[in-house]
Amino acid sequence: MDADAGGVGLGRRAVRIGSVCLRHLGAALFRRGDSASGRLAEAAPAMLSELGPFYVKVGQLLSTRRDLLPDNWCTELARLTDTVPAVPREALTAVLTEGYGPPEQWPFREFDWEPVGSGSIATVHRAVLADGRVVAVKVRRPGIVPVMTGDFRLAGALARATRWLPGLRRLPAEEMLGQVGTAVLAQADLAAERASLEQLRANLAEVKGVLLPGPVAELCRDQVLVMEFLDDLREFRPEPYSAQERRQSMQRVLRTVYQMLFLDGLVHCDLHPGNLRLNAAGDVVLLDAGFVVRLPDRVRRHFGEFFLNMAFGRGARCAEVVIESAAQVPKGFDRDGFQAAVVQLVEESSALVAGDFNLAAFAPRLFKLQRRYGIYAAAEFAFPLLSLLVLEGMIHSFDPGVDFQGEAVPVLLQAVGLPVD
Structure with a gap:
């Protein structure tokens, strides 16, 4: 993600997105080789990675939509990875302080700054509460919501423009964006995730041998989701x-x-x-x-x-x-x-x-x-x-x-x- 993306205006971000798209798409269209659609598909992963996390996640979801996209597009988009550096400790401290007050008021007796999971929307940290319970703390990246919301709006304009590009005219770009873009934005809503966890746990309570982490409701905040930490987990093999x-x-x-x-x-x-x-x-x-x-x-x-x-x-x-x-x-x-x-x-x-x-x-x-x-x-x-x-x-x-x-x-x-x- 651009380092200054959260602070720039939508217009400046639009110029940046337009510049990146024109560079990648123009190079693909003027390059000799396969069909125009094939060349654009090959260019898509690098372009979306440069555009930032919203576009990477959209691309990842689109890679599964073989009902909408040709196989070569899905194959190319499947190469996208959501690998993002961890949030700096200072930024994490600011988010936690906004939610709980100064550090001496935090409910955590211990907090591991090195995340056990790091994605483009949030990082997950192991922590110990004052009463000794071990929890997983999911912290949303600072400023990510306005960046992703702005990118969603700009992506709509980009989707409308695809109808003019050879090789993309037949793709239902606006419909695809409406589906996957909404799904991506929803992943930044930690309150909705908490509600989903609680409902899934209730729905599946009678299914023997199935576990989901329980939210610690009183400690959840707008940018922080605190859950039971399930340990001794093994890879699915x-x-x-x-x-x-x-x-x-x-x-x-x-x-x-x-x-x-x-x-x-x-x-x-x-x-x-x-x-x-x-x-x-x-x-x-x-x-x-x-x-x-x-x-x-x-x-x-x-x-x-x-x-x-x-x-x-x-x-x-x-x-x-x-x-x-x-x-x-x-x-x-x-x-x-x-x-x-x-x-x-x-x-x-x-x-x-x-x-x-x-x-x-x-x-x-x-x-x-x-x-x-x-x-x-x-x-x-x-x-x-x-x-x-x-x-x-x-x-x-x-x-x-x-x-x-x-x-x-x-x-x-x-x-x-x-x-x-």
Whole structure:
């Protein structure tokens, strides 16, 4: 991020953004090689990294949107990394002082200035309270909200300008920005994250072997989220668990995700290896509720109905659900052609032996069909589906034999009010 970004006016920031974009895009367009779209895709990661954290996070989310972007764009954007230096101690002190008063009034008996996690929006620190409880303290970076809000406004102008660029004219840039930009800004709202954590914990309280850190409500502030510190966490990989322990853990993960998707409608959409962990007992631990999507009841029902009909091989109804839940259906839409293509896709998937279904193979084909017929999925539908793709790869590496559809069906039947045998 530009060192002086928080203090400059929007106009000066706009000039800076325009200059960076023109330099990268101009160089890509005038360079010989692949198509204009291919050259622009290759230039995007370096350009977004130079523009700052808002654009990096937008790019990261867009890299998952294979329903909207061609594969080469998603591949290039997936190279973006959210590696940001830690906040200087003086700046952290200022934020904590604003929240709690001078240091002698802070509720922390100990505070580790070296963060256990450092992102573009916040850093996370281990601390000990006066009563001896160990907590995780998430501190929002000073000045990040006005910078990101201003960048969101400027990005809107940039998205509108893409309609004039060769290779980008067909991309629904404004729609994409509206979806992913809003999701990025929401990750800076620590009060919303606290509320999401509390609601997720309540929703999943009956799911055995699933843990989320509990907020310490009385110590949370606008720029500070204080939570229970969960220690002895392990990376999401098979060792040293037995085959039975691995299967049980993966069943817990799937039961948790399916309950969020099909029953509760409050979905953690950022379950990458950093946020999905296991402890020594094999319990599943969910961290960082900054990117949580609340599914409207209509979308939740559509989502469940799509998966249930897919599991039973009812491709025609799957196609109708996609159409009904779409954010955009073009004029002159070829409904019959789209439905026939989805029916074929679902029939091919239904022919697989139980446990062999692969969402990572199914979803990109569905996304390509949506792009071909001009259907753009609503963000509430797309983000949970795409988070499942990330999760599927992690689970298959942990337990290749897990049956995604088989684990989903009992929850889906419960969601639609049918008896579960």
